[in-house]
Amino acid sequence: MMIVGDQEKYQRHREARATQTGGLGAFVEVGYAILLFGSVGAITWAIRGSAEWGPIYGTIVPGMTWGLFWYYLCHRKGIDGKSISLWLGLGIAIGGELGYGQYVSWIQGKFYAGDEILPISPWTGYLWFFITGIGWGAPGGIALGWALSGKNTFGRWIARILIPACIGYCGWLLVQTCPWMFFPKYALGIYTGELDHHLSRTVYTNTQNFIVVAWWFGAMLVAVFQRDRSTLTAGSLIGGGFGIGFLQSALWCHGYSYAPGYIDWWKVWELNAGFNLGGLYVLVLYWAIKQVDKNHSTDGVGIGLAEKRSIKSYRLSNLCLAATVFLLLYYTLHGMSARLGSFLGFYATQATDHYAWPLARFWVFIPFAIVVFGATICNLWKILRSSDASAQRNFGSYRLKERMADLITGMGVVGAVSMWPHKIGVLYALFVFLAIFAYNRINVLFENIDSSD
Secondary structure (H helix, E strand, O other), X not given: OOEEOOHXXXXXXXXXXXXXXXXXXXXXXXXXXXXXXXXXXXXXXXXXXXXXXXXXXXXXXXXXXXXXXXXXXXXXXXXXXXXXXXXXXXXXXXXXXOOOOOXXXXXXOEEEEOOEEEEOOHHHHHHHHHHHHHHHHHHHHHHHHHHHOOOOOHHHHHHHHHHXXXXXXXXXXXXXXXXXXXXXXXXXXXXXXXXXXXXXXXXXXXXXXXXXXXXXXXXXXXXXXXXXXXXXXXXXXXHHHHHHHHHHHHHHHHHHHHOOXXXXXXXXXXXXXXXXXXXXXXXXXXXXXXXXXXXXOOOOOEOOOHHHOOHHHHHHHHHHHXXXXXXXXXXXXXXXXXXXXXXXXXXXXXXXXXXXXXXXXXXXXXXHHHHHHHHHHHHHHHHHHOOOHHHHHOOOOOOHHHHHHHHHHHHHHHHHXXXXXXXXXXXXXXXXXXXXHHHHHHHHHHHHHHOOO
């Protein structure tokens, strides 16, 4: 749940929002926010897709980056979104386990079965891209909705955990009972005996993706009965919305047919997918800000005011923020160590991935790890030992504007190293420019509000 962190700043920005209603100002701010989230999402999502980062913990990179920018925009408006950042990042990271690579050939009308290439309707591939997009976005949307919800009783949590899990299991049973509905060309009998790589991947991936969608449906059903608008909104926009966004991004893979050697079309796809998902998070963010306004009266009396919070509450939100920063830095540098060592000539690029660790890679990563762990331990010490409400309230705000700019440029450097020497790096540079441009324009809008009487 998001609450007011700075009463004076919140009131000033709320009045500005009220005067912008129906005007151009509100749309300009949302537009810049979409450009910001979309651009940093494009950079970090494509970084996630590199071999050195891997599935789930690679998706932590874009997830925690979005989480920190969510926190930053809220902070500038006087709203405390520290705890949201962690659950946003962890939720979307779960989707990183889902596969979809074989669908690229399906949208091109090709289905690989052993040594044969069978014809398949491209719409089958598009359908599974849509399903997979829901699966990628669903855990992040549901987790974000739960974090935004203010009604978190024990009974509600039991329903949230058990019912979606049971419906997900029913989804698995449906796949086992009616496999012809989920596995293309099933009537040909090609799924019997020992399966080749493509068929076994199809069975595993389609089953896994459908189970997650079934789980998402169960979580949304629980939200309907619990009248949980936060989960319904976030789950619909990020889960269902990314189904469309993921499908649209996959269209870039047709470039392999029309211009196969021009550029790495898979990376272009990932840049597009990250941009789409970043924009969806912005829509949920501004919806959530409206909910804060509804729960906080215009005369300054509302729920969850900063001065009424306990030290325990401050510590919990600060721990979430510290964990967000730690996970982002650790896994970003963890993956970058592979390509950086190759860039410096310590070993061949082919010698590493997210599992392979030549000895030289340890020596590249250890200095980064020491700094990240050391800084995190210092921050945890400050959070847990301090009993000063003001210090706890202001934790993480020191030079925050500059630090967020550093984050954008730092991710640009990581992207450049991970893509070197391929020409896709030009698009990374473009999105870094767009992110910095949008970030600066948003800050100008906020500073105009902060400086107004």
